[in-house]
Amino acid sequence: xxxxxxxxxxxxxxxxxxxxxxxxxxxxxxxxxxxxxxxxxxxxxxxxxxxxxxxxxxxxxxxxxxxx
Amino acid sequence: xxxxxxxxxxxxxxxxxxxxxxxxxxxxxxxxxxxxxxxxxxxxxxxxxxxxxxxxxxxxxxxxxxxxxxxxxxxxxxxxxxxxxxxxxxxxxxxxxxxxxxxxxxxxxxxxxxxxxxxxxxxxxxxxxxxxxxxxxxxxxxxxxxxxxxxxxxxxxxxxxxxxxxxxxxxxxxxxxxxxxxxxxxxxxxxxxxxxxxxxxxxxxxxxxxxxxxxxxxxxxxxxxxxxxxxxxxxxxxxxxxxxxxxxxxxxxxxxxxxxxxxxxxxxxxxxxxxxxxxxxxxxxxxxxxxxxxxxxxxxxxxxxxxxxxxxxxxxxxxxxxxxxxxxxxxxxxxxxxxxxxxxxxxxxxxxxxxxxxxxxxxxxxxxxxxxxxxxxxxxxxxxxxxxxxxxxxxxxxxxxxxxxxxxxxxxxxxxxxxxxxxxxxxxxxxxxxxxxxxxxxxxxxxxxxxxxxxxxxxxxxxxxxxxxxxxxxxxxxxxxxxxxxxxxxxxxxxx
Numbered sequence: 195x196x197x198x199x200x201x202x203x204x205x206x207x208x209x210x211x212x213x214x215x216x217x218x219x220x221x222x223x224x225x226x227x228x229x230x231x232x233x234x235x236x237x238x239x240x241x242x243x244x245x246x247x248x249x250x251x252x253x254x255x256x257x258x259x260x261x262x
Numbered sequence: 263x264x265x266x267x268x269x270x271x272x273x274x275x276x277x278x279x280x281x282x283x284x285x286x287x288x289x290x291x292x293x294x295x296x297x298x299x300x301x302x303x304x305x306x307x308x309x310x311x312x313x314x315x316x317x318x319x320x321x322x323x324x325x326x327x328x329x330x331x332x333x334x335x336x337x338x339x340x341x342x343x344x345x346x347x348x349x350x351x352x353x354x355x356x357x358x359x360x361x362x363x364x365x366x367x368x369x370x371x372x373x374x375x376x377x378x379x380x381x382x383x384x385x386x387x388x389x390x391x392x393x394x395x396x397x398x399x400x401x402x403x404x405x406x407x408x409x410x411x412x413x414x415x416x417x418x419x420x421x422x423x424x425x426x427x428x429x430x431x432x433x434x435x436x437x438x439x440x441x442x443x444x445x446x447x448x449x450x451x452x453x454x455x456x457x458x459x460x461x462x463x464x465x466x467x468x469x470x471x472x473x474x475x476x477x478x479x480x481x482x483x484x485x486x487x488x489x490x491x492x493x494x495x496x497x498x499x500x501x502x503x504x505x506x507x508x509x510x511x512x513x514x515x516x517x518x519x520x521x522x523x524x525x526x527x528x529x530x531x532x533x534x535x536x537x538x539x540x541x542x543x544x545x546x547x548x549x550x551x552x553x554x555x556x557x558x559x560x561x562x563x564x565x566x567x568x569x570x571x572x573x574x575x576x577x578x579x580x581x582x583x584x585x586x587x588x589x590x591x592x593x594x595x596x597x598x599x600x601x602x603x604x605x606x607x608x609x610x611x612x613x614x615x616x617x618x619x620x621x622x623x624x625x626x627x628x629x630x631x632x633x634x635x636x637x638x639x640x641x642x643x644x645x646x647x648x649x650x651x652x653x654x655x656x657x658x659x660x661x662x663x664x665x666x667x668x669x670x671x672x673x674x675x676x677x678x679x680x681x682x683x684x685x686x687x688x689x690x691x692x693x694x695x696x697x698x699x700x701x702x703x704x705x706x707x708x709x710x711x712x713x714x715x716x717x718x719x720x721x722x723x724x725x726x727x728x729x730x731x732x733x734x735x736x737x738x739x740x741x742x743x744x745x746x747x748x749x750x751x752x753x754x755x756x757x758x
Contacts (some may be wrong), residue, residue: 198755212350219343220506221499224492234479236490239336239551245548246346253349253536260353260754261533 205259212257219245265585266418268409273596276454277431280447280600284435291714295631299369299612305445305525312449313605314522314535315542318345318513320399321406324455327547329574331554332566335489335735337496340503341548344510349543351514352535358680359523360532360752362746370609371520371672372617380739382621388672389617389696392517393610395512395668397642400606401649407599408650411566413576413586414595425650428596428603433643436604436611437636441525444604449753451597458594459549465583466557475552481560487612495713504715512670512717517613518605520676539757541629553578561692580581580712624756662737664707671697674721674728682732683747689732697724 214247228238291297305313331338359374368374371392376385386508404425411424435443471477484491496503513519526532558566558574561582566574576595579587615635620626626634674697675690709716 202755205381206332209354216347219346219660220340220511221503223340223343223502224337224499228491230479234474234556235343236336238491239339239548242336242339243544243548245343246540249345249349249540250348250537253353253540254533256350257353257533257536261357261529 203257205228208252208256208259212249212256215248216244219249231256265588265705266415266419268585268636269415269419269589269592272593273411273427276593276597277427279450280431280435283446283450284439284443287294287446288438291440291442293632294628295612295615295635296367296369297442298632298635299608299616300363300524301441303364303441303524304527304610304749305531306527307531308455309445309449310418310522310526310531311535311538311542312452313445313525313601314348314519314540314547316448316452316455316598316601317518317522317605318348318543318602319452319455319546319598321410321548321595321599322602323404323547324459324598325406325410325575326402326572327550328554328558328578329571330559331551332489332553332562332571332574333568334496335491335555336551337492337494337502338505339547340496340506341509341707342543344494345543347705348513348519348541349510349536349539352532352539355676355680356523356526356535357513357529357532358750358754359520360529361750363524365749366745367478368524369521370616371517371676372613374692375672375675375679376617378742379685379687379690380674380742381691382508384675384687384690384694385617385621387691389613391668391672391694391698391729392613395665396517396606396610397645397649399419399665400603400642400646403599403603403606404646404650407595409573410576411592413573414580416580418604425453425647428599429643429647431599432603432607435600435641436607436639442609444601444608445525447597447604448601451601454544454597455594458590459546459553462579462583462587462591463549463552463557466561466578466589470561470582475556478556478560486559486564489559501713501715502719504713504718507670508666508715510723512666512673514671515672515676516666518602518609520672521609521612522605562570567623568655607642610642613636614638663716667701667705667715667720668698670717671701671720671724674725678728678732679746680750684732684737685728686738688735689728689730691728692731693724693728696723696727700724707717 223238223241226238226241228236230236231240292302313543362368362374366377372385372389375388376382407428408421408424411419412421425553435447467474554574556741558578561578579591592628615638619634671694674693678685697720700723701716704716704719
């Protein structure tokens, strides 16, 4: 029973973090600085790539809790 | 041989591959509607990812996105950022729908909605939204593919010849092989499309810019710096959110994506999707940004008008790379168009058969039901071709403006139906209808704050009405809670 409760708690915490990351990728981009990285990548574009990696890691962690 | 003949030969090779896959699928098929519509719930993980990705990455993506990012810049990538959420939806929504689908034999979105909201009326509303708004989307696939083939062959293959070939193969492929054939072909198209896109970028870049992407970026910055930042409507968070929800977050509510939840053979699929999908989605759409915002702007400057920029990809390939790439682009655009249109045709037919025909004629045999479904595929295709005759410019906007915001109105009842026990049928009906009206009014009549996308108006009013009406009406019957929520809790937390 305690395992179920801790799985549920971890899932809720992960979902809260996911919401923050979704805001990072779906609302904040225009307000980020836009310096050029490596001579060709604007930071606002790099932010989308970082966002995708973060979402991928969080998705993997969430799936571990919910899909057994 | 002329240019057009080579394009047709290239296309022919791909079509033969698709026909072969349809034949393989047909041999494995059983004569049941469940096998025809959801591939007998037996699609393995790699094919599931392929068919979901390619049902999202349509001709609008392969052909329309380079043009759209040429015009709008990197801000347009917000649509893909929204699409990355599909990885999370795989865990939170698709896995639950899969469990329910296996248990209760669901095939259409209406199957879940009518059970959860204990309402045949809501099944009808769901089905009508799915069928009516899918027509422009399928039409956009045909228009995208046919225009691309016409341009890439320098007019040797006419728009209508290309549309005719696509339509005939599409009908045959769907009628003969059903969902299994579609999943096979989508996976093939996925590999083909990624390969073509990456090699095309590599070639155009290495042949025209010795300094690589740094040279391209500095050239773009010299005359069009706005495309390498969030500009225009995407200079505000609300503008970004609009495209992200319409083209990304809400895609789980698109009928042909929704029903893919029922296709999977095992739950492993959803675990893999959770981490693979965000990376895959962002990689592919970033390639389109490289094509449009970088290469397109560096090669043509800011001067292309809307109609010309809509054909940016075939134009760029035919002018800046060997003819072989034109053939590959034709194959790519054809593959992507077909991979989405076939899924959409099949799901609209399944909805008409399961949600309307079965309700009106409950005692029909399997053969009668399959025959009805196949006839409807032909009828839908005729309606689609009628819409194709308009051939609107701004290809991507056409489908995103009309279809996606309407499908998105099914997202609140979908999420609420899985996670909120207090949600009622009255709330779902009120929310969906009000949301849909809000979308249509703000899209076609008057938008009081133009920067707010119609999909956001629709969802805002939808969610408010859904929650208020649900709280003001009697709670759902106990048997509904047991059938959906208690069943899922038991499966996920106790048995899982």
